[in-house]
Amino acid sequence: MNKSTLLLSLALIVLSGLTASVHTSTKDEWKKRTIYQLLTDRFSVGGPNGHECDNLSNYCGGTFNGIKSQLDYIQGMGFDAIWISPVVENTDGGYHGYWAKDLYKINPRFGTEDDLRSLVDECHKRDIWVMVDVVYNHVGPIDTEYSQIKDFNKPEHYHTKCQVTNFNDPGNMEFCRLSNLPDLDQNHPEVHKILSDWTVWLVEKFNLDGLRIDTVAFINKDFWSALKKETLEGRLKDIYVVGEVFDGRSDFINQYGSIIGGVLNYPMYYTVQNVYGRSESMYQIRNRMYEQDAVFSDADALGTFIDNHDNNRFLNLQGDWKLFMNALTYTIFGRGIPIVYYGSEQLFNGAHDPFNRETLWNKFNTQSDMYKFMSKLVNTRRNHIDNIAASKQVERYITDKLYAFTRGDVFVATTNVGSYRDQRIEFEVTYHEYAEGTTLCNIFYENDCVKVQNNKFPVVLTYGESKVFVPRK
Incomplete structure (x- = not known):
């Protein structure tokens, strides 16, 4: 084996080792x-x-x-x-x-x-x-x-x-x-x-x-x-x-x-x-x-x-x-x-x-x-x-039937009342990090939006739905 062939073989061995790692x-x-x-x-x-x-x-x-x-x-x-x-x-x-x-x-x-x-x-x-x-x-x-x-x-x-x-x-x-x-x-x-x-x-x-x-x-x-x-x-x-x-x-x-x-x-x-x-x-x-x-x-x-x-x-x-x-x-x-x-x-x-x-x-x-x-x-x-x-998961609102939290700029509201109950859940979120005037829109219905005013915003859940709000761009 000549020198150039040997060097090429060694290089291939080294490269194959690097590829594996x-x-x-x-x-x-x-x-x-x-x-x-x-x-x-x-x-x-x-x-x-x-x-x-x-x-x-x-x-x-x-x-x-x-x-x-x-x-x-x-x-x-x-x-x-x-x-x-x-x-x-x-x-x-x-x-x-x-x-x-x-x-x-x-x-x-x-x-x-x-x-x-x-x-x-x-x-x-x-x-x-x-x-x-x-x-x-x-x-x-x-x-x-x-x-x-x-x-x-x-x-x-x-x-x-x-x-x-x-x-x-x-x-x-x-x-x-x-x-x-x-x-x-x-x-x-x-x-x-x-x-x-x-x-x-x-x-x-x-x-x-x-x-x-x-x-x-x-x-x-x-x-x-x-x-x-x-x-x-x-x-x-x-x-x-x-x-x-x-x-x-x-x-x-x-x-x-x-x-x-x-x-x-x-x-x-x-x-x-x-x-x-x-x-x-x-x-x-x-x-x-x-x-x-x-x-x-x-x-x-x-x-x-x-x-x-x-x-x-x-x-x-x-x-x-x-x-x-x-x-x-x-x-x-x-x-x-x-x-x-x-x-x-x-x-x-x-x-x-x-x-x-x-x-x-x-x-x-x-x-x-x-x-x-x-x-x-x-x-x-x-x-x-x-x-x-x-970001951490941060609890924003809780009752026996409602759990709302944020991850980063995403606001999540969930409930466990189920679809068989004609129940309307309304609450105001005052503990949050959104800037005044921010508009948040529901990912499932683009026209379902709320605005942060006086450092709070309302959320309404009906018929057991969950909602996910993100800031409007």
Whole structure:
């Protein structure tokens, strides 16, 4: 090899190393995004129409190419990030992606490596970030036939077989099987290395922007500390992750969020269910905010939501779509990174798994009232995001039935009286930061405007509506 060839080879090696390490989508950057969560198998089959799925407990046919074919639908609502199902090959029946069989093989039911890469590339062309679900806790349901799992094929890769029976016992949760799924031993050096290396491979090979981590509380905190330091911060330059800690206690979920950087805000999820879904006192929001102010160092990094694949949909709790609209309004503009579950824009109302995992194809209705409502919410957040991201959520008015707040220059008023009551709510806002003479207009009705006079402005809500006011330009 001559000198010039050697220098060229070394340069290519250096450049390839730089390419692998430049990927950064940090926590602060993700705070400016609004996430659309979808199940790959249930979102789109790729054509204009799809078959009805007669068994929601098995594969229905959604693919990566199907997602790509409906990016206009997602982008039309203003979303600039998507969270998709785990992408690895699963054991039989793992339509949801949580039953890993081979970490380094893409699930053929969803498509190929090229299909996934093409989806990510097309998303990035549209400034849509891609978050992929990942599982470190367990593999597919193979009992003790460990040879069926490509990467973890030895008994010593797993904890001794036992079942999780006590969700208040960390030892039971960390060392036993959730739903009889073989429980990986993350303290085993080989398991730890495989998981770390695979994470880097997945993110870098497919140019991912973030990760959602499943079943975080079922793995010991030492593993998360090591993964964060060595892999997420070190090798991946502090990529943002949001973990699932399925618990309503703020101090408990913070034990994990303070390590990995972000968690789903289940405590606020339960509060939103109470105040909007059950019409309980709005003061619960204030109390939860105060509680979380004292617990979290960065509550803006929490993932906020009102629906997902593990919980009954909001409209299954109650069928009043006005209450649903109020809950969505709060979630989109409230503190945290908003996550909207697919089908919310079409008023899906599925109950528990698998009925909350409906197929969306044949229902891509961009003219529905809820789709248009969602588009107004998300696009307004996006258009005001620099101001919102730099501002705190500040309560401006509260009663048992009303909660109003600002994020930056956006004023939000929500109520929980519902659409079935002929109730008119009127109030004056005196605690605010708008300049005298500012005109504020409702994003849903451009002629519904109020003016700040004598340092106050009136707000009227009728028939259970929510309102979002922004300054007139």
